[in-house]
Amino acid sequence: MIMCRRATELMSQRLDRPLMWQERLSLRFHLAMCGACSQCNRQFELLHAAGKRFEPAAQEEE
Amino acid sequence: MSIPPLDDRMQRLTAVRPRLLSFARLHLRNHAQAEDAVQDTLEAAIEKQASFSGLSGYETWVFGILKFKILDTMRAQKRQGTWQPLGDEADDEAIDRQFRRNGRWVKEARPASWGEPEAAFESETFWQVFDACMIALPDNVARVFSLRELMGLSTEEICRELGIKENNCWVILHRARLRLRACIEQGWLTEETP
Numbered sequence: 001m002i003m004c005r006r007a008t009e010l011m012s013q014r015l016d017r018p019l020m021w022q023e024r025l026s027l028r029f030h031l032a033m034c035g036a037c038s039q040c041n042r043q044f045e046l047l048h049a050a051g052k053r054f055e056p057a058a059q060e061e062e
Numbered sequence: 063m064s065i066p067p068l069d070d071r072m073q074r075l076t077a078v079r080p081r082l083l084s085f086a087r088l089h090l091r092n093h094a095q096a097e098d099a100v101q102d103t104l105e106a107a108i109e110k111q112a113s114f115s116g117l118s119g120y121e122t123w124v125f126g127i128l129k130f131k132i133l134d135t136m137r138a139q140k141r142q143g144t145w146q147p148l149g150d151e152a153d154d155e156a157i158d159r160q161f162r163r164n165g166r167w168v169k170e171a172r173p174a175s176w177g178e179p180e181a182a183f184e185s186e187t188f189w190q191v192f193d194a195c196m197i198a199l200p201d202n203v204a205r206v207f208s209l210r211e212l213m214g215l216s217t218e219e220i221c222r223e224l225g226i227k228e229n230n231c232w233v234i235l236h237r238a239r240l241r242l243r244a245c246i247e248q249g250w251l252t253e254e255t256p
Contacts (some may be wrong), residue, residue, distance in 0.1 A: 003165025
C-alpha cells in the first residue's frame, strides 16, 4: 500500500519516464481509492499540457 | 510552402514577439536577458531566412531559434556561476507542509477540483496565476521544470545540460509540480469564486 506522498511521486514520474508495472499497479490502486490524489493527478496532467501553450503549431494550422 | 515575403514576415515576427518574450522570461527569469534572446532571435530569423525550409510553420521555426538562444544563455549563466547549486535535496519545507508524517495529505492541502482543463486554459486569470506561480518557484526548481515542460526536453537531456543525475531531476520535477499545483490552486480558485 502506498501513501499519498509516494503516489504523487509516481504520478509525477509517469510524465517523465515509463513506470514499472509494479509502480503502475500501486498507483492505479491508490488513485482508485483516493479522491485527493485523483485531483492531484489531473492537475499534474493539466500542468503538463499547459507547457505546450507556447507551441505555435496548432494556431498556424488554422 | 514557400518563404513568406519580407513584409509578411516582419508582420508575423511582430505578432509573435510578445509570445517569444514571455516564453524567454519564464526560462531566463531575467528581463534584460530575455529581451536580448528575443532580439537575437528576430535578427537571426531575418538573416537566416534562407534556412527556413517551409517544412514546419514559420512561427514554429522562429520558436526553434529562440529555444537555441535560450539554451545558449542558460549555458552562459551556468558558466558564469550565477546559479545556485542544485542541492542534493535534503527536505523541501514547502512540500513537507503538504503532507502529514504518515504520507497522507494535510487536510488544508488536499487538492480540490479545478474543473475542466479546457475551461482553465481559456481563462485569462488561470494563465496570470500560472505565470505568477512559475516566478514564485525557486530558480533552480523552475529551471528544471521549464526545460521539461516548456522546452520539452527529456529528463536525460536536462541532466546532460545541467550536470545532474536523472534521479535528482525526477525529485526536482515532483517538487516543482507540487509547489505549482498548490500555488495555482490558492491563487486561482480563490479568484474564481468571489
